[in-house]
Amino acid sequence: MQTDWTPVALSHDIPVASAAPGRIGDTALAIWRSASGRIAAWSDRCPHRGMRLSHGYVRGERLSCIYHGWSYGEDGGCKRIPAHPDLTPPESIRVPVFACREASGVVWVAEGQPAGAPPDLAGFRGLRSLHIAAATGAIAEVFGGDGPVLRVKLGPVAVIALVQAFGDETMLHLMAPESCDLATLDALSDAAEALRRNIEAEATA
Amino acid sequence: MILYDYILSPSCYRVRLMAALLGAEMTSRPVDFHPGREHLSPEMLALNPAGTIPVLTDGSLTLRDSTAMLSYLAAGHDPEWLGEDTPAMRATVAQWLAFSQRLTSSAGAARAHDMLHGPGDIDVLRRAATLALRELEAAISAQRRRGMIFLAGPRPTIADIACFPHVALAPDGGLPLDPYPSIRLWMREIRALDGFIEMPGIHRLHELKPEPGPMPDIRQTRTTRDPKQNA
Amino acid sequence: MSVGAMKDQWYPVGLISGVTEEGRDSLLLGEPIRIFLDGGTPAVTGEGERPLPVELRYGHVWTCPGTPTRPLFDIPEADQLGRRLVDVGVCRVRCSPLRAVENFLDIAHFPFVHTDILGSEPHTEVTRYEVGIREDVDEVWATKVQFFQPQAAKSAEGGITTDYMYRVCAPTCSVLYKTSPPMPGEWDVIALFVQPLTETLCDVWPWMALYDDDASMTDLIHFQQLIFVQDRSVLENQLPALLPLDPGMEIPTRADLTSVAYRRWLKRNGFTYGAQLVAA
Incomplete structure (x- = not known):
C-alpha cells in the first residue's frame, strides 16, 4: 500500500506530556504530546542553538528546549524566552511543523500537504517498534512486499508491518490483531526479535 | 555509613540514588578516580583489592559490589x-x-x-x-x-x-x-x-515543575562584593 | 576543510602530570600527534616524528601544529599567591571544539542544565552586560555579567547574584572570572582549554585557580567535572555539529552577545576549523 504518510511511532509510546525523537526522510523529528493529548511532529532543532527538541520537556501545551528553556506553542511559534522574561518573542522564531495525524494507534507524519488521510488499519493495534540495522529493502525482501504498509504473516498470525526508513536503517512498527491474547502477543514479540536477528545476519553476511 | 564515591561513576550513582529513594543517610567520601587514580592508592586498595569503586563501609562491614550495596540499603530501610x-x-x-x-x-x-x-x-x-x-x-x-x-x-x-x-x-x-x-x-x-536524584548526564524532569510566571523581585538577595553582606 | 589560521595557535594536549615515558597518541586538528617524556621533559611530535613547539603552563602541555604567531596567552592569576591550581582532567566530547567554547561563554542555560547549582527557575533573566573585542590583545571580553546562583558556595544560604567576566584568549580557550565566595573582591578563575581532535571531536581540559582553603582538592575537581559533564549531553545533541557562522542559521538574543562576538571574532581571524560558514 502506498501513502504520503510515514509511520513514525506507535501512539502508546508517546504518553501525554512527553517528547520522543523520530525521523522523516533525512529530517530528525521531535514527536511530542501535550498535557491535553495533542500530538505533534516538529523539526528536532531549537532555532536558537540547534539543540534537539526531543530532549526537551512538555509543560501544558508547550514544548520547551532543555538547553535554555525556550518554549514553543501549538503552531511551533516561540512563546517564551526565559533569559528575557518580559520579552514577547518575535513571530519569526518558529520551529518547522510537519503534518501529523494519529490513526489506529499509529503516529503518521507527512512532508508538505499530504493527499488524503493516513491508512485505516482498523482491527489492529500497535505492538512494538523495533530498530533494525539493515536497509528497508532487506525487510521488503523478507516480507515480499513493497511500500510502508505490509500485511504479512508472522508465524501463524496475520500482522501489519509498518516499514519506515531510518537513515540507512529501518524502524519496524508492528501491529497485531486486536483479538490477540497476551500469550500470542508475547510470541509475536519474540518472533519479531528472531526476524530482526535473521535480517541483520543476512545484511552483514 | 561511608560511600567511597565518584560523581561521574554510574555504579556509585546506583548507590547514591538508592539511598536517596530510601531516605537513607550516607556520607560520601569522594575518591579522585580521574585524573588522580586514587582508587589504586594503597589506602583504597587496602579497602578494596580489586581497585574498583564504589566501596561502602558500615561499621565493620565493607561492601565492594554496588548491587550488594543496593540489597544492603533496601534490606535495612525498606525491604519492599x-x-x-x-x-x-x-x-x-x-x-x-x-x-x-x-x-x-x-x-x-x-x-x-x-x-x-x-x-x-x-x-x-x-x-x-x-x-x-x-x-x-x-x-x-x-x-x-x-x-x-x-x-x-x-x-x-x-x-x-x-x-x-x-x-x-x-x-x-x-x-x-x-x-x-x-x-x-x-x-x-x-x-x-519521589526522592529521585540526578547525576551529570541525566537531566532533571523539568516537566514536573510548573512554567514560572513573571520574574520575582530578587533585589533583596542581591549581594555586592561587600564582605559584610556575603557573610 | 582547510585548517587555516588555526594551525598557528596554541592548544592543550594533556596534563603535565599525566605525560609518561611510553607516551600517548592523540590528534590535533585532525593530524596524529604523540605526547611523551623525552629525557624527563614533555615533548610533542607531529606526523613523521616532526617535533612541535611545547609550552608547559597552567598544568597542561601546550603545542602548536604550525608556526605560533604569538606567545601562549597569559593568565596572570596563575602566579598569584594564595590561589589553588586545579587540574580537572579530561573529558572527551563529540562536538565541535568551537561549540564547546561557545557553551562555556553562555549563562542563560544555567537554570536548565545546571539546575539548582548554577541557576534555577524562576531566576532565569540575563541582564544587560558589556561585550567587546580588546584590539590590543585581540581577545573577546564580556564584563558586568550577572546571574542569580541558587547555591553559590557550600556555606551560602539561599541564592546570591554572582558576577562573571568572560575572556576568549585563543580560538579554543576561554577563561571565566567569577566572584569568589570566600574572598569577596577577588575573582576565581575557571578556564576551559579545548583540544580540537577533529572538527567534531574534542578533548576538554578544564583548569582552575581558586581562592578556597576549605574544600578538598578532590571536591574541587569533582565539582568542575560535574558541571562540565552536565553540559556534555547538550553539546553532543546540537544540530548541525559544526558551529554555524552564517548569521541566518541560529537566532541569538541579547543574552547571547558574548557568543555573537565570539562568532564574529572567529570569522574575522579565519578561525573556522569546526565551523560551518554557509548553511548546508
Missing part, C-alpha cells in the same frame, strides 16, 4: 525494594542484578572509552551493549503489555536501580537511545520517583 514477594519475583530481581553487570562491562566501558580515554575495542563494546539494550527493551515492552513498567513487578525494585544508570548514560558511549521507546518510558518513571 528487594522484590521478594514470590520466588519468581525474587529470581527475576537476581537475574536483572546479574544483567546490570553486563551493562557495566559493555555500555559502561563504552562510556569510559568515549569520555575518559578508557581502554577497550569500542565496536565490540557497543555491539555487546546493543544486545543488552535490546533485551531490556523487549522485557519492558512485555511488562507494559501487562500494565506494568518496572523490571520485576508492579513496583520499582533494586533491579531497576541497578540497571538504570548505565542505560540512561548509554548515549555518552555513542549508544543513542532513540530506538528504544519502552526503555525511554521506563527511565521516565524512574526519574519521576
Whole structure:
C-alpha cells in the first residue's frame, strides 16, 4: 500500500506530556504530546542553538528546549524566552511543523500537504517498534512486499508491518490483531526479535 | 555509613540514588578516580583489592559490589525494594542484578572509552551493549503489555536501580537511545520517583515543575562584593 | 576543510602530570600527534616524528601544529599567591571544539542544565552586560555579567547574584572570572582549554585557580567535572555539529552577545576549523 504518510511511532509510546525523537526522510523529528493529548511532529532543532527538541520537556501545551528553556506553542511559534522574561518573542522564531495525524494507534507524519488521510488499519493495534540495522529493502525482501504498509504473516498470525526508513536503517512498527491474547502477543514479540536477528545476519553476511 | 564515591561513576550513582529513594543517610567520601587514580592508592586498595569503586563501609562491614550495596540499603530501610514477594519475583530481581553487570562491562566501558580515554575495542563494546539494550527493551515492552513498567513487578525494585544508570548514560558511549521507546518510558518513571536524584548526564524532569510566571523581585538577595553582606 | 589560521595557535594536549615515558597518541586538528617524556621533559611530535613547539603552563602541555604567531596567552592569576591550581582532567566530547567554547561563554542555560547549582527557575533573566573585542590583545571580553546562583558556595544560604567576566584568549580557550565566595573582591578563575581532535571531536581540559582553603582538592575537581559533564549531553545533541557562522542559521538574543562576538571574532581571524560558514 502506498501513502504520503510515514509511520513514525506507535501512539502508546508517546504518553501525554512527553517528547520522543523520530525521523522523516533525512529530517530528525521531535514527536511530542501535550498535557491535553495533542500530538505533534516538529523539526528536532531549537532555532536558537540547534539543540534537539526531543530532549526537551512538555509543560501544558508547550514544548520547551532543555538547553535554555525556550518554549514553543501549538503552531511551533516561540512563546517564551526565559533569559528575557518580559520579552514577547518575535513571530519569526518558529520551529518547522510537519503534518501529523494519529490513526489506529499509529503516529503518521507527512512532508508538505499530504493527499488524503493516513491508512485505516482498523482491527489492529500497535505492538512494538523495533530498530533494525539493515536497509528497508532487506525487510521488503523478507516480507515480499513493497511500500510502508505490509500485511504479512508472522508465524501463524496475520500482522501489519509498518516499514519506515531510518537513515540507512529501518524502524519496524508492528501491529497485531486486536483479538490477540497476551500469550500470542508475547510470541509475536519474540518472533519479531528472531526476524530482526535473521535480517541483520543476512545484511552483514 | 561511608560511600567511597565518584560523581561521574554510574555504579556509585546506583548507590547514591538508592539511598536517596530510601531516605537513607550516607556520607560520601569522594575518591579522585580521574585524573588522580586514587582508587589504586594503597589506602583504597587496602579497602578494596580489586581497585574498583564504589566501596561502602558500615561499621565493620565493607561492601565492594554496588548491587550488594543496593540489597544492603533496601534490606535495612525498606525491604519492599528487594522484590521478594514470590520466588519468581525474587529470581527475576537476581537475574536483572546479574544483567546490570553486563551493562557495566559493555555500555559502561563504552562510556569510559568515549569520555575518559578508557581502554577497550569500542565496536565490540557497543555491539555487546546493543544486545543488552535490546533485551531490556523487549522485557519492558512485555511488562507494559501487562500494565506494568518496572523490571520485576508492579513496583520499582533494586533491579531497576541497578540497571538504570548505565542505560540512561548509554548515549555518552555513542549508544543513542532513540530506538528504544519502552526503555525511554521506563527511565521516565524512574526519574519521576519521589526522592529521585540526578547525576551529570541525566537531566532533571523539568516537566514536573510548573512554567514560572513573571520574574520575582530578587533585589533583596542581591549581594555586592561587600564582605559584610556575603557573610 | 582547510585548517587555516588555526594551525598557528596554541592548544592543550594533556596534563603535565599525566605525560609518561611510553607516551600517548592523540590528534590535533585532525593530524596524529604523540605526547611523551623525552629525557624527563614533555615533548610533542607531529606526523613523521616532526617535533612541535611545547609550552608547559597552567598544568597542561601546550603545542602548536604550525608556526605560533604569538606567545601562549597569559593568565596572570596563575602566579598569584594564595590561589589553588586545579587540574580537572579530561573529558572527551563529540562536538565541535568551537561549540564547546561557545557553551562555556553562555549563562542563560544555567537554570536548565545546571539546575539548582548554577541557576534555577524562576531566576532565569540575563541582564544587560558589556561585550567587546580588546584590539590590543585581540581577545573577546564580556564584563558586568550577572546571574542569580541558587547555591553559590557550600556555606551560602539561599541564592546570591554572582558576577562573571568572560575572556576568549585563543580560538579554543576561554577563561571565566567569577566572584569568589570566600574572598569577596577577588575573582576565581575557571578556564576551559579545548583540544580540537577533529572538527567534531574534542578533548576538554578544564583548569582552575581558586581562592578556597576549605574544600578538598578532590571536591574541587569533582565539582568542575560535574558541571562540565552536565553540559556534555547538550553539546553532543546540537544540530548541525559544526558551529554555524552564517548569521541566518541560529537566532541569538541579547543574552547571547558574548557568543555573537565570539562568532564574529572567529570569522574575522579565519578561525573556522569546526565551523560551518554557509548553511548546508
